Amino acid sequence: xxxxxxxxxxxxGFGLGCLLVxxxxxxxxxxxxxxxxxxxxxxxxxxxxxSPKSLCTIQQQMIKEEDWRKVLxxxxxxxxxxxxxxxxxxYQLESDIIYMRCLLQDTLTQVVEISxxxxxxxxxxxxx
Numbered sequence: 001x002x003x004x005x006x007x008x009x010x011x012x013g014f015g016l017g018c019l020l021v022x023x024x025x026x027x028x029x030x031x032x033x034x035x036x037x038x039x040x041x042x043x044x045x046x047x048x049x050x051s052p053k054s055l056c057t058i059q060q061q062m063i064k065e066e067d068w069r070k071v072l073x074x075x076x077x078x079x080x081x082x083x084x085x086x087x088x089x090x091y092q093l094e095s096d097i098i099y100m101r102c103l104l105q106d107t108l109t110q111v112v113e114i115s116x117x118x119x120x121x122x123x124x125x126x127x128x
Contacts, residue, residue, distance in 0.1 A: 036077045039091055043072060043102055046109045054114045056125035061116050063098060068114060071095045 031037060050058070057063070075093040082091040089104045090112070101113040115121055 035079075039077055039104075040072065040075075040093075042104065043091075043093075043109050046104070046107055048109050048111065050111045051113075053121075053125055054111045057113070057115050057121055060122045060125055061119055063114065063116065067098055068100060068111075071098050071100050075100070 029037075058068075071093050075095045075098075078092045078094050078099075083089065084091070091102050091104065093100045093102060094117070097116055099115060099117055100111055103110045103112050113121075
């Protein structure tokens with residue numbers, strides 16, 4: 001048997017095996033090991049606390065609860081604007097209209113800053 005025949009048979013078997021595994025475990029989270037997914041899960045499982053600056057911004061910009069909850073569930077994590085090297089890690093979560101900066105502590109997540117993208121934070125909120 002030539003090399004190409006053996007390679008083709010191997011690829012066919014490997015492909016059928018993958019299809020069988022995907023069919024047997026349809027509800028398995030195949031991408032759950034990625035860092036963004038792990039961080040969002042850690043934020044959702046911890047207690048959430050808002051800083052006075054973020055509470056003021058929520059009131060000033062009229063950000064609804066379902067909007068910031070959607071950022072926590074489905075938002076992307078911008079690792080370039082996050083500081084992950086410190087003991088207390090600061091992550092920036094973003095959606096289409098809102099961004100949040102969350103400080104991850106042991107069992108507590110503090111929302112340090114929240115705002116609509118492109119809307120400046122009011123001076124009253126910067127110095128509460």
